[in-house]
Amino acid sequence: MSAPSSICLLRTSAIGDVTHVVPLVRTLQRAWPQTSLTWIVGKLERKLVSDLPGVEFVTFDKSAGxxxxxxxAxxxxxxxxxxxxxxxxxxxxxxxxxxIKAKRRIGYDRARAKDLHGLVINERIPARTGEHVLQAIGSFCEPLGLKQTEVRWDIPVSEEDRAWAAEQWPDDRPTLLVSPTSSHALRNWLPGRYAAVMDHAAARGWRVVLIGGxxxxxxxxxxxxxxxxxxxPLDLTGKDTLKKMLAMCSRAxxxxTPDSGPMHVANAAGTKVLGLHAASNPARSGPYSDRRWCVDKYDDAARKYLGKPASEIPWGSKIEHxxxxxxxxxxxxxxxxxxxxGAMGIG
Known part of the structure; x- marks a missing residue:
């Protein structure tokens, strides 16, 4: 099909999901470099992606109702x-x-649609289950005749933010970042258990850096x-921005972290992620590129709290008990x- 002249992307939140949209933007730009892209994005989330080249951003401040x-509008x-x-x-x-006025209004398939979503769209993405969130978002180009075959982020980071990150720890000792808080409180691990792992890493010669908003x-x-x-540990909680966090991730x-925005920011930066999953399924919402280092207790949680294995509950179910x-x-x-x-060759 011929390239559309303009596309509007609507994904306002959250931080992790906004990182999942970036590869879709790259796919559209690679196929149709002349197509005008406009992204409706949340006020906070815009701070992470607003300098993506070739994209017009319109901010939605949800706190303004x-x-x-x-x-x-x-x-x-x-x-x-x-x-x-x-x-x-x-x-x-x-x-x-x-x-938002548009000739084609592409939304989710019926199984994933809710809250009257079907009333504001006139086309749907392919109905699939078992997908990672990034894959589901990537499939939004398929009704347009494209296929997301490559996942690329390359989210810009300024030299100023890189310099700030370098100032926080100037040497190249292996570094463990710890971002202990999710926006969903029931996904958070116990403080004492975080501390025990952090002490273990410190005893093994790692620098440990505590981060958060x-x-x-x-x-x-x-x-x-x-x-x-x-x-x-080095406590940088509340001292970084989203871009500075991205810069820190690229150095660590x-x-x-539990299932949270920083998990996906780190993954986008190419940093390995030790994700903590019990309330959510890492196959759906874990770090997309590499989930080998995650702890996966999702099936145990399904059996304990829902009385059945994870394979028998709806894909994407949250077990936030x-x-x-x-x-x-x-x-x-x-x-x-x-x-x-060991995989990184750090003794």
């Missing part, structure tokens, strides 16, 4: 796109899409972890840490 939706007033790729099914995003919840988790540590050997992350023991994480270190 209806006013935020009106602002997006005003920014697009008088414009009609050849295609809208509607990659978010939440009710707020479905309402937001009403302010400026929110009160992330500060509280960091403080609880620090209180349980025998060896003091390994990130320890109190205590679910306690299924992950310190020894499970230490074993994956040592396996990753």
């Amino acid at each position: 209806w006013a935020g939706m009106r602002d997006v 005003a920014a697009l007033q008088g414009r009609q796109f050849d295609a809208l790729l509607h990659m978010q099914v939440a009710l707020r995003s479905n309402l937001l899409s009403l302010g 400026p929110s009160s919840g992330e500060r509280a988790m960091a403080d609880a972890v620090l209180a349980a540590c025998r060896e003091d 050997q390994l990130l320890l 109190p205590g679910v992350m306690e299924l992950i023991e310190v020894d499970d994480v230490v074993e994956r840490f040592e396996a990753a270190a």
Whole structure:
């Protein structure tokens, strides 16, 4: 088919899912370099991707409620796109899409659609199960006649942010980043168990760096972890930005984290990820490029809390029950840490 003149991408949040859209952008740009791309993105998430070349960004501030939706509609007033790729099914995003005029409105298949999503689209991506979230997002180019065959991020990082990251630890000792907090509290591991793994890494000669955002919840988790540590890590909680985190990930050997945005930022930077999965399925939402170093207790969680194996529950089910992350023991994480270190040739 001929190249469309304009495409609008709608994926406002969250950080991890926004990183999954970047390879789709690269696919579209590679196939149709003259096609105009406009991305409706969240206010925070824009800070990670706003300097992607060849993309126009329109910010959606969800905290502004209806006013935020009106602002997006005003920014697009008088414009009609050849295609809208509607990659978010939440009710707020479905309402937001009403302010976007497009001839083709491509959304999720029926099984993955919810919150009236089917009423605001006129085409659907192929119905599949067993896909990683990145693959599902990548399939939005298929109704347009393309196929995402390559996954590439190359998210820009400024020299200023790289310099800041280099100042935090100037030597090349192997570095373990620890981002202990997910936006879903029931995905968080126990502070004392984080501390035990961090102490193990420090005893093995690794530098340990604690990172996280400026929110009160992330500060509280960091403080609880620090209180349980025998060896003091470098605490950069609340001191970085999304771009600085990307720069730090590119300098570190390994990130320890639950299912969270930093997991996917690190993966996009090419950093190995020791992901902690019990509440969510790593095959669907783990680090896309390499899940060998993740701890996977998802099947154990399904059996304990749902009474059946993971293979018998709907794909993508969350098992966010109190205590679910306690299924992950310190020894499970230490074993994956040592396996990753061995694979990297770090004795």
